[in-house]
Amino acid sequence: MSYVFPKRRIEANTVMDHEEINQNFQDLIGEASGGLNEHNFSSNAFKNINTTPINPICCWYNTKVIKDPGFNCGELAETLTNAQSSGFLEDSDLYYQRSQGTWDIIAGLTKDISATGGMYWILSSFQHDGRTKYATGQSVEPFWNHYGALYALRINGHLLHETITGGVHNNPVIAQGTVKEGSGTHKRVTITNTGEKVYDTHAIHGDTGLLPVSIDFVTALPPGTHTIDVVMQTLPHPMPGNISVSNRELIVLEMRA
């Protein structure tokens, strides 16, 4: 409720009149009839957000996994990939996927909600880590790889194609890859935006390290129970590397305003 100003101040010796009492209530009635906005809400109105659907202001659900990827994720990935034969490997914190040509749920980013009907804002943010290595034991020298991954939201098993990540990004690095010149060894090369080739055999690839990813979607959901997932797909490749997801969170916010 906003500041409401009664029209008349009640003072001693003033003749009483019920019309004036009614006038003083007119502004209150106006508030109750609508016109609610940020000028009307009490400053502490949004303290009452929780996951109880009958809460009058807002209702939200969330799930999250906290895992600090550190700066040596690739080393960890190498160890883990020794233990994996195919597909992906889960552990309690990190989630890996390796050349998985199908959509699979990122561990921990799935949530069942009890919707009362209305608009819902689904948002997820997580850290994508492309700093994985070739599995050891290959005939070639292990080196950093950067195969791609796609992420998307899924509701009740139905993929929301609009949420599939992808797009351009602006980076001074135009291209990266490995070259073999003549009969020499493999060299990793970075092509900068000035056309310069920078050879480097040890650098972390700028666009394949830790990347923050955020995807969201606003949709109407009918009353009932719904399952919200964040899913991931990696590129099938004969020499696959692992893509891992570390810190991650899924939030579903019911918008009742």
Add this chain to the structure above:
Amino acid sequence: MAKRPGSVYQGPLFPRVESGSFVAPDKIAARITNMTTTSEGSLESVLGPAPYLPWTSLQGSAVGDFSAQLILDAGLSVDHNYFEDYMATHGIFHAVIENGTREILLLHCGKEIWSFEGWERGWRVILGPGKVVAGESTQTVVNYKTDGIVNDSTSQPPTQFEAAPNGVIIVPQGDRAYFYDGIVVAPLGYNKAPGAPQGLGPRSTSATPQSFKYTKKTGEAYFKNPWDTTNFKDEDKEHSDITVPLRNDGGYAHDAQRGFYDGFPDSKQETKQYWIAGNQLITGMHSAFGRCYVGTVMFPEGMSPLSIRTHAADNNETVAAIRTPGSVGLLLDGEYYAAVQWIDRWGNLSPVSQRSNMLRFDRQVSAGIQIIGNTGNYGKDTRRHNQVPGAGELVAKQVAWTGISPGPDATIGRILYRTRDVLNSGSNELLEVPPNASGGATAYATLPDNISTFYPDNVSDARLRNPAPDLSPVPKFTLCRIALGRLWIGGVEDAPGMIRPSLPGRWGTFPAGTEMFPDPSGGMITGLWSSPNGLLAFTSNSIYLVSSVGISFSTRALSTTIGCVAPSSLAEMPGGVLVWLAADGFYQMTSSEADPVPISVAIGNRLKNLNFARLQQATAAFDPMSGEYRCWVPIDGTSRNSVCFVYDGEGWRERTDMYDVTDVCVTRNHQSYMLTCGQASGTVQYLEGNSNEIKRTKWYGIGNSPKANGVWVLDHENHTWIPDTTYIVPSIETSWLGSGSSQQKKTVIRVYLWLRETQKPENKVTELTLKGGQVTQTPDLSLKVSVFTDWRMSRVVSDEVLTTPISYAPLYPEEDPPPAWEQEVWSTTTETWKRRRPFWAKVEVSVPSCEVFKLKLEPLAVSGTAYRFEFLGLAFDVIPRGASGTRMTKVTETL
């Protein structure tokens, strides 16, 4: 008291408006101050004002501690929540934007713009010195950091505001304009253009000839590799040379020539990732980038398409297929330029920058690559490459633009413009470069960010379509109004007679060449208003209508004698009646007749006292609750807007309930409060909620410091503010009654007042009176009736000022007293709520023989209470004395 013999009852009269005329009808008052009409048809004393940010609760409990701050819930912080935080105010505005979902109340206070945060909060500084941008604090809106906007209380219009569907345009007088969308505030549009970008392109680094071999025998043509002669066979030497300089090989040199070859019949996986690296391949790019598209390529006669060329193999060498489609191409000499434009979060565009440096392509023959040899099977890699004439599209280039300057705050993208090949297209027009990957309806800029400074440009000339708009920077201006779907600005610095429209919906983007000067004599624009017929542009002595004609605009003079002197005095009343203040008074005009009509002739004598030097600061608004147009003006020698003239469609009244009103607005929500900013005098007090006990009070008096700056709700009152009763006296001063028969003397013996019950003091007025209607003491809460006679507000006899006869009337019927607050003891069954009723009060005045007389009615209040007084009409008994003519000037006859 019985009626006297010979007396005549005259009336009743129902004065509702005022006039300064001598011969005004008796139903017109001479002055009605601080009275407003009610829905029942009576005149009632005005209520309030009340501070918009009330003193609700206080931190600390020390009595007399007036520096205490309001307690805020939930730990939310605001910048200003205390009554005394206000500084000098310059403008106030309320808007509801975003389809009614966002309510905004803005105040120009001191050097800052404040935004009201809502219930139990206070004011947030959104524009001012020392503020931070979002992310640096927990603030809920993005503040725009500036050295502070103008804080000038000299004679100038109030800060102008204009509501757009997506925000509010803020125009501090003498400062640049800003835009606030409820979240972000930033300067409106751009007042400058970006710097020109720097182009990166190829250059020819060497005069080393590029030998062109042409074989007559096979019709095949290929280049000699200037660095590698191993592949030249004897038969090649038979052919003639065409020598050209090595071209376009240095600088930012990228094309598809001699580049990546991905056709090795090789089983090794890694070869698919390999470039054909080597010093020779300096311009070719990875095949993933595809071809380049910049440059004009032609296909000369005689350079026929290449077929797959086979070559006599050396030992252990095979010849790979050369897949070279198309014709041999020749890149023509070419020139390119580019420019940059900023775009902000609201779609406003900056002027286009100056052009970049020239990018020049030298004429160049396309070159392909031929791979000879094989990688062997676990054996020697014998691959070599050779250059041959290439397909035409391989020689086209890619360029890049650097130094693309990021824009100021609120910029969200840059639009890159580029010419087509100036030498070959015949045009040097700048055309928009579409974003490479995300072109289409949703693309708003070539670079959809405000960070990057580099843009690789591989957009063909054919994809350049939209020409660069010719835009002007946003100037400093003082007036603005949205009309015809555009924002019109006036009072432009250095061009005060100019108005200029923005692009539709882009309130801060002004196309060049659309300037208009409505007044041919160059009169300064003093007001802008949107009417159903278009835009009304006022000068101080003329009015013009700007209307649309197709995609252009025309002006038509509506008046060349009547203008507007105060832009904020413009306000619209129901029925499309526009009211404003001109140099000689108030005028109104309807959209259908478009003819200014004077409406303040009756108070013309009063308006002579206006302070013309400061008239442009007058401010007005229409109050939908009372149906009144209210305009505050500087008058009677003051430099402040001290008096409000109220027009109800029939006549005028005055208000002095505010000491100074610097600006006024009406909330556009369900409340329809009329809010003013400025100064009032009175007593602020804090009542403890439970006990209703007055804990603290402080008086803000006129002439004392500090006065109470702030934002005020008119026509409402509450216990946090008790207006100073000295300056808010409601009164009705009748005209000179009896002026129609002023040649006849008359004696006024009694006045009948038709009042409505308002206040009931402890003591009856009649108990305080003595005979003859005179009283021994001033009765509280009564109506003071003063009588003036014969055109004078005081009478002097023998150098002595006579006391003005004063009588008192009760404000309730003493024979039938109504219930009053804190007097009634409410029991269970007998008492009922009643409406206050009208009643007649008789006042014995006993004014002796006079030509004309005047009554002045003023209620009396006790300290700490408001004036309350409700009036319906009056009548009086007079005894005519006949036409004696004793005081008439005698005219001497002459022969």
